[in-house]
Amino acid sequence: MIKSWFKNIGPGPLVAAAFIGPGTVTLCTLAGVNFGYALLWAMVLSIVATIVLQEMSARLGIITQKGLAEIIREEVKNPFLKSFIVILILSAIVIGNAAYEAGNISGGVLGLETVFGSPKLKLGDFSINSYSLIIGVIAFALLYIGNYKVLEKTLISLVIIMSLSFLITAIVTKPDLIAVLKGLFNFEAPKGSLLTVIGLIGTTVVPYNLFLHSYLVKEKWQKKSDLKFAVRDTYIAVILGGIVSISIIISAAAIQSKEINSAVDLAQALEPLFGSFSKYFLGIGLFAAGITSAITAPLAAAYVANGCLGWNIGLRSFKFRFVWIFILGLGVLFSSIGFKSIEIIKFAQVANGLLLPLIAGILIWIMNKSSILGVNKNTKIKNIIGLLILAVTLFLGTKSILGVFNLI
Numbered sequence: 079m080i081k082s083w084f085k086n087i088g089p090g091p092l093v094a095a096a097f098i099g100p101g102t103v104t105l106c107t108l109a110g111v112n113f114g115y116a117l118l119w120a121m122v123l124s125i126v127a128t129i130v131l132q133e134m135s136a137r138l139g140i141i142t143q144k145g146l147a148e149i150i151r152e153e154v155k156n157p158f159l160k161s162f163i164v165i166l167i168l169s170a171i172v173i174g175n176a177a178y179e180a181g182n183i184s185g186g187v188l189g190l191e192t193v194f195g196s197p198k199l200k201l202g203d204f205s206i207n208s209y210s211l212i213i214g215v216i217a218f219a220l221l222y223i224g225n226y227k228v229l230e231k232t233l234i235s236l237v238i239i240m241s242l243s244f245l246i247t248a249i250v251t252k253p254d255l256i257a258v259l260k261g262l263f264n265f266e267a268p269k270g271s272l273l274t275v276i277g278l279i280g281t282t283v284v285p286y287n288l289f290l291h292s293y294l295v296k297e298k299w300q301k302k303s304d305l306k307f308a309v310r311d312t313y314i315a316v317i318l319g320g321i322v323s324i325s326i327i328i329s330a331a332a333i334q335s336k337e338i339n340s341a342v343d344l345a346q347a348l349e350p351l352f353g354s355f356s357k358y359f360l361g362i363g364l365f366a367a368g369i370t371s372a373i374t375a376p377l378a379a380a381y382v383a384n385g386c387l388g389w390n391i392g393l394r395s396f397k398f399r400f401v402w403i404f405i406l407g408l409g410v411l412f413s414s415i416g417f418k419s420i421e422i423i424k425f426a427q428v429a430n431g432l433l434l435p436l437i438a439g440i441l442i443w444i445m446n447k448s449s450i451l452g453v454n455k456n457t458k459i460k461n462i463i464g465l466l467i468l469a470v471t472l473f474l475g476t477k478s479i480l481g482v483f484n485l486i
Contacts, residue, residue, distance in 0.1 A: 086307040088230050089294035090315025091237040092374060093132055093287050098240065098319050099371030100185020101178075102281045103341045103364055106323050109274050110330025111338045115253075115261030116268050118324055120275045124282035125320035127467045129313060130460065131283065131438060132291050134445050136308040139292035140299055141454050146292040146437075147385025149444055163436070164386045170433040171286045171382045172401065174426035175375040179409025180417070182375055186213045186368025187413065192345045192361030206414045214410035217373045221402050224394035226297040233373065236366045237315075241322050243363030248325035250356045251332035251348070258328060273477075280474045282323065283467075285433045288441060289385070290378040305454070322363075329360065372409065376402035424482050431478030435471040442468060 109117045135146060142149060147167060154160040187209040197208050220232055267275055295308050330338070333347045341364050348356040380401040384391055391398050411417070442464045445456040456464065 086304075087234065087311055087314065088298040089136070089291060089308070090132075090311035090313075091234045091318070092230065092294055093291050093312075094315045094319030094322075095233050095237050095240075095370035096287050096290060096374040096378065097128070097282050097284045098322055098367050099178075099182050099375075100188070100341075100364065100368050101181065102323060103185065103326055103367050104339075105274070105277050105281050106326035107330045107338065107341050107344050109278060110327040111333060111344070113268050113271050113274065114331040115257050115328065116264075116266070117271060117275060117278060118258065118261035118327060119263060119265050120267075120278040121282070121320055121323050121327065122262055124279040125316055126463075127279065127283050127470060128287075128320075129316045130463050130467055131288060131441065132316060133309055133312050134441055134456070134460075134464070135288045135291040136295045136312050137305060137454060138441075138444065138451070139295040140305050140308055141302055141451050143296050143300065144292075145296070145381060145385040146289045146441065146444075147382050148388075149292075149450065150440060151386065151388065153444060153447070153450070154440075163440070166429060166433055166436065167289075167382060168386055170426065170429035171289065172379045172405070174430055175286065175379040176405045176408050177426040179372065179375055179405050180412035182368055182371040183210050183213050183409045183413040184368070186365045186372060188340070188342050189361045189363070189365030189368055192342055192364065193358055207416070208414075210410055210414035213369050213372060214406060214414075216369065217376070217406055218403070220373060221377060221406070222399065224392070224399075226294075226393065229373075229377075230298070233370055236370050237318070240363050240366035240370065241318055243359045243366065244322050244325040244329070247348070247356050247359045247363065248328040250352045250359070251329050253328045253331065262324075276474055276477050278323075279470065280434075280478065282320070283434070283471065283474070285430055285437050286375070286378040286382065288437055289382050290374065293381040293385070302454075326363075329356075372406070376405040376409075379405050428479050428482050431475040431482070433475075434478075435468060435475045438464075438468045438471045 109120075138146060138149065150163060150167075151160065154163060187207055190209045220229055223229070291312075299308060326341070329348065330344050332351070333344060338344050338347055341360060345357045345360040345364075348360065380398045383389070383401045384398060389395075389397055442456070442461065444450060445464075446461065448455055
């Protein structure tokens with residue numbers, strides 16, 4: 079029975095791996111350091127929102143055996159609107175993931191440096207971080223094999239390592255359980271915490287995961303009767319991902335210091351108080367968060383390009399490999415030499431700010447079409463929850479765009 083249960087755990091952990099990247103780890107660290115347990119409820123809300131949207135994405139993928147990008151191309155009939163949406167999706171996810179890939183790899187590098195120190199390769203006047211190359215080679219090998227089962231098992235293992243690392247770190251800090259429970263269910267935002275609340279939700283509800291999930295479920299399941307497994311998989315994985323984020327906040331809440339700006343700072347601060355094990359567990363967790371996102375981001379971009387451009391090709395095709403190799407290669411290059419392309423990142427933030435509410439709205443619209451889903455279309459309750467989440471994504475998208483232009 080246990081073997082059968084694990085057999086049907088699949089794409090969900092890959093989605094969790096995708097939204098728990100170095101950015102999420104940093105934001106959760108700052109939330110804990112600056113506001114203690116007070117913003118844990120924001121993670122609960124973000125988990126609920128993510129479960130609702132990802133379940134829709136998984137249901138769409140299994141029932142139609144098509145990805146979200148393919149369905150959008152088929153269902154949006156107006157040529158101008160279709161072109162606008164496709165260009166926006168490609169801009170936000172393909173260019174966006176290329177812009178963020180260096181950050182994913184650098185996050186994994188910081189985790190390794192926390193545990194093993196900082197090795198540098200000198201090439202003339204250039205200093206190259208060898209850990210970036212190691213992470214790049216691992217990600218390249220897993221993606222190049224082009225076998226979904228190998229990718230799934232590897233990422234599930236890394237997600238388990240990441241989860242245990244952050245959970246053990248949280249337990250080591252001996253949190254006040256009453257205060258934790260209060261933080262989880264007391265929906266109050268301390269003064270100056272609004273942007274952090276928005277960030278916690280925004281870093282969990284990720285646009286490219288909606289595309290990635292719809293493609294991954296059809297790699298694993300081909301029958302409509304498998305829908306129950308996909309739903310269970312989604313619930314378990316997203317809740318697990320939420321527990322990881324909550325664990326990071328709890329760990330960071332043990333240190334009330336304005337000098338902590340990242341998970342690495344937190345690891346160094348935890349060591350004298352709770353022993354070297356806390357530093358090592360946090361470092362391993364950060365490495366796992368970085369490398370899993372470094373794998374899923376190029377993979378999602380390749381799937382999206384495949385659907386948007388109507389290629390209809392497999393994991394081992396030249397075009398599919400070209401997309402993820404390009405994104406992974408840029409990430410390794412920029413991470414190893416410490417280059418940050420601020421303008422490209424700003425462009426990606428604007429595109430993602432526009433994309434999140436648009437895709438959430440389109441997904442809800444598609445999920446109500448009997449011609450696509452039949453009896454598996456959305457219920458009224460799912461629509462009500464979905465529309466509430468859509469309102470939140472509109473707010474998040476607007477905030478993201480205004481933030482890029484320093485208007486808030």
